[in-house]
Amino acid sequence: MSSDTPALAEVLRANGLRVTAQRQLVLDAVTTLGHATAEQVHESICDRVAGVNITTVYRTLDLLESLGLVGHTHLSHGAPVYHLAGDRGQVHLVCHRCGAVDEVSPEVFGDVRRSLEEQRGFLLDVGHVALFGICSSCEMANQ
Amino acid sequence: MSSDTPALAEVLRANGLRVTAQRQLVLDAVTTLGHATAEQVHESICDRVAGVNITTVYRTLDLLESLGLVGHTHLSHGAPVYHLAGDRGQVHLVCHRCGAVDEVSPEVFGDVRRSLEEQRGFLLDVGHVALFGICSSCEMANQ
């Protein structure tokens, strides 16, 4: 795997940054995992290659985010979850009771997006949205 | 201030829990502050009374939340923010660039709520929603 994202190397060079194995590994891991915490990215990399430090994973995720290649979402109390920015942002549904994470298309936000933009000039970033509530299983189990 | 919320004492007793000064102080602080982190709640209490421990604030916020009296939202990387559960849930708009927090009425979520309930059986808890994006000031400044 190396051609899975639009030329990381080019983006790095275009910004005067260096192309390193670590950066490619981190981006590959995010791509493969879909959504993952820094720690999960780190573990995934360690499955392939030894000796990549978690500090570097954190730094690289920040870097890739500032380059617009990845984004992150806060699903719950714990660590934020990183994902490819190109994924037109899945919206996460987090169940308060059981912690399950489901995803829906960002299209459900069409109207909200429009209203916020018109009323407040706020540009909603759907990739960052996590919605909390009670999932259908818990709902049925509990009532 | 002591009659500002529907009888904390009664709710506590109904659940076989004890009515303590700390619990009333925490609930009062959340009421007064609107939205606040555990640390802010602690500070606010310390302005009135000395010697209430931050550990107790954390434990009490958890307790009040499990009793359904308060709720919390994750606005950004930092600490979660607590608010009265009775507040029909202000929706928070968090700017990624400048960190500003704005609020909108939960009504903007009417349609989303309905779709999620119909399509997924997911009961959206608007009080917990934080939306990320770029605020109008940053938008104008940056483009």
Add this chain to the structure above:
DNA sequence: ATATATGCAAAGGCTTTGCACCTAG
């Protein structure tokens, strides 16, 4: 060659836990 990245270890926030003491009931 040299500015940039990395690794390591240490510190930093925020939060939880363990245990002894205290207090509401």
Add this chain to the structure above:
DNA sequence: CTAGGTGCAAAGCCTTTGCATATAT
């Protein structure tokens, strides 16, 4: 009286920072 709550100190996660070493260019 005694179950439950509090305070204190210590540890726990997740993350960032400082500095020496290594490496892409």
